[in-house]
Amino acid sequence: MNTPLTEDLTTVFRDVMAGVCTPVTVVTALDGDRPHGTTVSAFASLSMDPPMVLVALDRGSDLLTVVRGQGRFGVNILGHGQDGLALTFARKGPDKFAGVAWSLSAGAPRITGAPGWVACTVADLVDGGDHVVVLGHVAEADRHDRPPLTYHRRTFGTHSAEQE
Template sequence: MNAIATQDFTTEFRDVMANVCTPVTVVTALDGHRPHGTTVSAFASLSMSPPMVMVALDRGSDLLVLIREQKRFGINVLGHGQDGLALAFARKGADKFDGVEWSLSAGVPRIDGAPGWVACHVADLVDGGDHIVVLGHVEDAARADHPPLTYHGRTFGTHSAEEE
């Protein structure tokens, strides 16, 4: 494949994936007493027995370094109206938690008000191209009844049930 064909394919693949509706999460870990987190849309349930999830982090992610060291992470599933949090945690920098209410739950940072919560310990790290897929054994989970924040077509939105 030549360079132009590769660029066209990459653009087409990116556009196809932008058309896939994904959940919006903030993955967190603790460095001593300091919380760290980043916005991730590559997150999914993996297994019910045992309970497992998977999340993909960029190879260059500072959070990935911390998760490798700590062997623990949290997944805060964001809800409708929390796109400001998603944008804040998507940027670079160590001050992402400034002004964000959070607590320590099951040993990892839990963002107050996030309607979904999963605490995990690392089961495995798997090569995924320019990302590493983190497989996690779920140790704790909680939810609130609140519409999810989703990402589709390069914009934030939510899911609503079809009327019957």
């Protein structure tokens, strides 16, 4: 049963979740020859055998419509200093890829310079409140050593190892 959150609980929950450090990714899909993408912080590995990930997409997003239709998507895991890309893909509108270098990799748009890449085929779509959780079988993965871009307390940053 879904119980609506009270305004106070919604505010507190939002503040609690702002305190959770999350990776910053741009999830992409191709609609014909037109790339689509959006910034997503709800991304995680799900399984190693078989390799799977999950991303949460807003129910009303154009990207979700494309992912449903194409059955594949890419996850561009952003690195330190790529907050401009995160902001570009967080906005609404059809021209997010204007001026952004990308290539097609395993059927999904791969942003040039993103230090992490995972291409997936859709395994399942699961309702999750105002979002849909997309479960993906990993078809391709690649990485380059670079500190990650993270989001914490509504601010972009990075991770550094704790010094002893």
